[in-house]
Amino acid sequence: MGGVCGKPSSPVQNRRDRQKRSEFTKGATVASRPLRAVSTKREESFRVKDKLENGDVKLGLIDRKSNGSRKVRDDHYEQIKEKLGLIVNGCPGNGVVPKALEGQLIAAGWPSWLASVAGEAINGWLPRKGDTFEKLDKIGQGTYSSVYKARDLINNKLVALKRVRFDNMDIESVKFMAREIVILRKLDHPNIIKLEGLVASRSSCSLYLVFEYMEHDLTGLASLPDNKFTEPQMKCYMHQLLSGLDHCHSRGVLHRDIKGSNLLIDNNGILKIADFGLATFFDLHQSVPLTSRVVTLWYRPPELLLGASHYGVAVDLWSTGCILGELYAGKPIMPGRTEVEQLHKIFKLCGSPSENYWKKEKLHHSTAFKPVHPYRRRLGETFKDFPPSAVRLMDTLLSIDPELRGTAVGALESEFFTTKPLPCDPSSLPKYPPSKEIDAKLRDEEARRQGAAGVKNQFDEGHMRGSKEPRAVPAPDANAELARSMQRRQSSSNPKSRSEHFYPYKEAPCGVPIDQHKPLQPSKEKGGDHLENHSERFSHSGPLAPGFGWAKSGKKYDHDISVGSNRADLSKFSTLVASRSVVTGDARDRFVASQVESGRQVERPVRLLDEHPRKQDWKRQTQNHASSRQFDNGRASIKEQNLHGHAHGHKGNTIHFSGPLLVQPNKVDQMLKEHDRRIQEAARRARLEKARAGKSQAQGMPRTTNSFYVTSLGSR
Numbered sequence: 001m002g003g004v005c006g007k008p009s010s011p012v013q014n015r016r017d018r019q020k021r022s023e024f025t026k027g028a029t030v031a032s033r034p035l036r037a038v039s040t041k042r043e044e045s046f047r048v049k050d051k052l053e054n055g056d057v058k059l060g061l062i063d064r065k066s067n068g069s070r071k072v073r074d075d076h077y078e079q080i081k082e083k084l085g086l087i088v089n090g091c092p093g094n095g096v097v098p099k100a101l102e103g104q105l106i107a108a109g110w111p112s113w114l115a116s117v118a119g120e121a122i123n124g125w126l127p128r129k130g131d132t133f134e135k136l137d138k139i140g141q142g143t144y145s146s147v148y149k150a151r152d153l154i155n156n157k158l159v160a161l162k163r164v165r166f167d168n169m170d171i172e173s174v175k176f177m178a179r180e181i182v183i184l185r186k187l188d189h190p191n192i193i194k195l196e197g198l199v200a201s202r203s204s205c206s207l208y209l210v211f212e213y214m215e216h217d218l219t220g221l222a223s224l225p226d227n228k229f230t231e232p233q234m235k236c237y238m239h240q241l242l243s244g245l246d247h248c249h250s251r252g253v254l255h256r257d258i259k260g261s262n263l264l265i266d267n268n269g270i271l272k273i274a275d276f277g278l279a280t281f282f283d284l285h286q287s288v289p290l291t292s293r294v295v296t297l298w299y300r301p302p303e304l305l306l307g308a309s310h311y312g313v314a315v316d317l318w319s320t321g322c323i324l325g326e327l328y329a330g331k332p333i334m335p336g337r338t339e340v341e342q343l344h345k346i347f348k349l350c351g352s353p354s355e356n357y358w359k360k361e362k363l364h365h366s367t368a369f370k371p372v373h374p375y376r377r378r379l380g381e382t383f384k385d386f387p388p389s390a391v392r393l394m395d396t397l398l399s400i401d402p403e404l405r406g407t408a409v410g411a412l413e414s415e416f417f418t419t420k421p422l423p424c425d426p427s428s429l430p431k432y433p434p435s436k437e438i439d440a441k442l443r444d445e446e447a448r449r450q451g452a453a454g455v456k457n458q459f460d461e462g463h464m465r466g467s468k469e470p471r472a473v474p475a476p477d478a479n480a481e482l483a484r485s486m487q488r489r490q491s492s493s494n495p496k497s498r499s500e501h502f503y504p505y506k507e508a509p510c511g512v513p514i515d516q517h518k519p520l521q522p523s524k525e526k527g528g529d530h531l532e533n534h535s536e537r538f539s540h541s542g543p544l545a546p547g548f549g550w551a552k553s554g555k556k557y558d559h560d561i562s563v564g565s566n567r568a569d570l571s572k573f574s575t576l577v578a579s580r581s582v583v584t585g586d587a588r589d590r591f592v593a594s595q596v597e598s599g600r601q602v603e604r605p606v607r608l609l610d611e612h613p614r615k616q617d618w619k620r621q622t623q624n625h626a627s628s629r630q631f632d633n634g635r636a637s638i639k640e641q642n643l644h645g646h647a648h649g650h651k652g653n654t655i656h657f658s659g660p661l662l663v664q665p666n667k668v669d670q671m672l673k674e675h676d677r678r679i680q681e682a683a684r685r686a687r688l689e690k691a692r693a694g695k696s697q698a699q700g701m702p703r704t705t706n707s708f709y710v711t712s713l714g715s716r
């Protein structure tokens with residue numbers, strides 16, 4: 001993919017730019033003076049892919065002249081772009097920026113690499129200068145960004161600077177970022193994070209998004225030792241979450257990654273939905289196909305796991321139901337390690353879909369995942385100790401049929417918020433020490449380091465977690481991309497990768513990346529349905545999930561959908577294990593291949609753990625298939641044909657799915673047994689290795705390196 005980071009302009013050009021900029025900025029304020037796409041003397045030609053009319057690609061030419069004779073009016077121009085799928089509801093598509101607009105943006109101070117592809121996103125704003133901020137600490141690490149706390153020297157307040165680097169400056173990455181910016185700019189609500197400005201570097205091809213600063217996130221707060229949320233507090237957070245969501249949905253935006261770590265909370269108790277990196281515009285009729293490979297696994301609704309490509313607000317409502325359950329349960333309620341296991345957990349808790357659903361939804365993976373025997377819905381009995389109004393709201397939000405999940409407004413009007421205890425006022429909430437997911441991770445790391453000797457005890461203590469024990473880590477993205485990304489990493493070193501070493505694909509026990517800091521214990525359970533084994537039964541008495549600080553103390557919750565301590569810790573990293581071994585990369589490829597064969601478009605695969613997703617996704621998609629690009633919901637969407645190529649490279653691997661969901665449970669049982677055995681074997685080796693390393697360290701010997709560990713596995 002060609003880069004967009006142009007050479008620095010000449011001094012003369014710079015002078016001209018400065019001059020134009022000063023003209024432009026006279027009287028202009030940031031975000032207050034829209035730049036219009038004006039006509040130019042130059043004739044602009046646009047290649048038009050008119051797939052909307054009959055699917056054929058036609059080439060068209062639109063001429064724009066300023067002399068008035070053939071001038072296409074700006075609004076007409078917008079209509080054309082919209083019709084062509086270049087822009088949907090203000091969402092930039094293929095980044096065609098009219099030359100005139102580009103020129104104005106450059107004149108306004110934007111670097112050309114940004115103006116040329118993300119014009120729609122920055123139109124009407126002036127760039128902030130880097131030296132108007134004082135960078136303080138690093139406060140967050142996203143998949144593709146680093147987030148810093150900084151002081152805004154002009155407005156004298158704290159801000160968060162999210163730095164997105166475009167490594168090789170591929171255009172698609174920039175366009176992707178542009179989508180996030182466009183969406184953020186569309187939203188304006190007290191419960192949505194506010195994008196306050198942008199700082200763009202001319203030379204380094206990085207962009208800083210300036211946000212209001214938020215001290216906490218929900219995952220971080222929940223993991224504070226000895227912290228317990230009260231019921232009014234939980235209702236208060238839920239109310240804010242749903243209010244923010246309602247705003248998104250009313251503006252045509254799906255968030256598609258609702259989870260605790262994306263719910264930021266400030267010192268005044270105000271919750272704001274953040275991270276719109278996976279968000280998209282949607283249309284009410286759900287006519288535009290979207291990718292199903294979004295939403296972090298534990299919060300992903302069944303229709304997406306089953307491959308739905310036409311969906312709406314219900315996906316966010318499902319995630320919200322998971323958060324509600326998590327608040328009361330004190331831990332994630334459906335912590336699957338693979339897509340298959342996730343679906344299984346969903347069916348076990350919420351029941352399997354009705355015959356009518358399978359017929360109605362016509363989902364991609366329905367044949368593979370339709371259970372032989374239907375599962376009964378057990379939500380009520382599982383959460384029988386939760387307040388009834390909370391269970392009823394969960395029951396709605398966690399409906400298998402998306403249509404039954406209602407709306408955010410409907411949830412806000414539910415008895416959950418009108419019965420006592422009522423939601424408290426955010427300002428009455430306790431003040432917490434800084435607590436972000438990243439702080440929780442650091443605490444976990446520290447606890448692991450300090451407790452190296454006591455690790456075994458921790459795992460052997462049964463199901464109860466000690467009060468200092470790290471909370472179940474935030475959900476993994478756990479997507480099928482992982483397997484492929486791991487394979488890719490074996491052959492190409494990634495500057496962003498985090499000290500990771502993997503078994504070679506064929507030799508490793510399940511290709512398991514082992515976190516040396518997270519030793520495993522073999523499962524104590526044997527036999528039976530392995531997927532059942534993955535979900536150990538446990539019951540709490542007394543405060544729920546001690547140490548998570550989520551639960552109402554004194555309540556007793558008993559449910560069998562959660563991962564017990566051994567497995568929970570295993571699940572912290574075994575998403576990768578399972579992605580590789582339960583649904584092999586090749587198997588997944590076949591899925592994608594079949595999607596491609598059936599003409600389905602993949603809008604954007606979910607982010608990877610290890611590499612700049614935008615770069616990787618788009619690179620992977622665009623490298624070989626620039627010609628097969630089509631437009632999907634306003635974005636360039638490319639068929640993942642190259643995945644075919646990958647599949648060809650690994651012929652012979654078979655597709656494996658989980659037991660009870662499949663038509664051949666016996667075979668799957670065997671496979672899962674083998675899977676478990678391998679995990680245990682890997683765990684045993686990791687423990688041995690760790691013990692050996694500890695010994696050599698104690699004897700002052702250099703630590704032996706084991707190529708089978710991951711020191712820092714992204715868990716998001």
Ligand SMILES: Nc1ncnc2c1ncn2[C@@H]1O[C@H](COP(=O)(O)OP(=O)(O)OP(=O)(O)O)[C@@H](O)[C@H]1O
Pocket residue numbers: 139140141142143144145146147159160162193211212213214215217261262264274275276277436437438607716
């Ligand atoms: N406005 C903010 N104030 C304080 N911290 C923030 C803010 N925005 C983001 N963060 C922190 O930075 C982390 C990463 O930010 P964000 O989720 O937006 O990036 P990302 O790259 O999209 O992450 P991910 O890959 O997890 O989705 C967040 O989890 C949060 O802890």
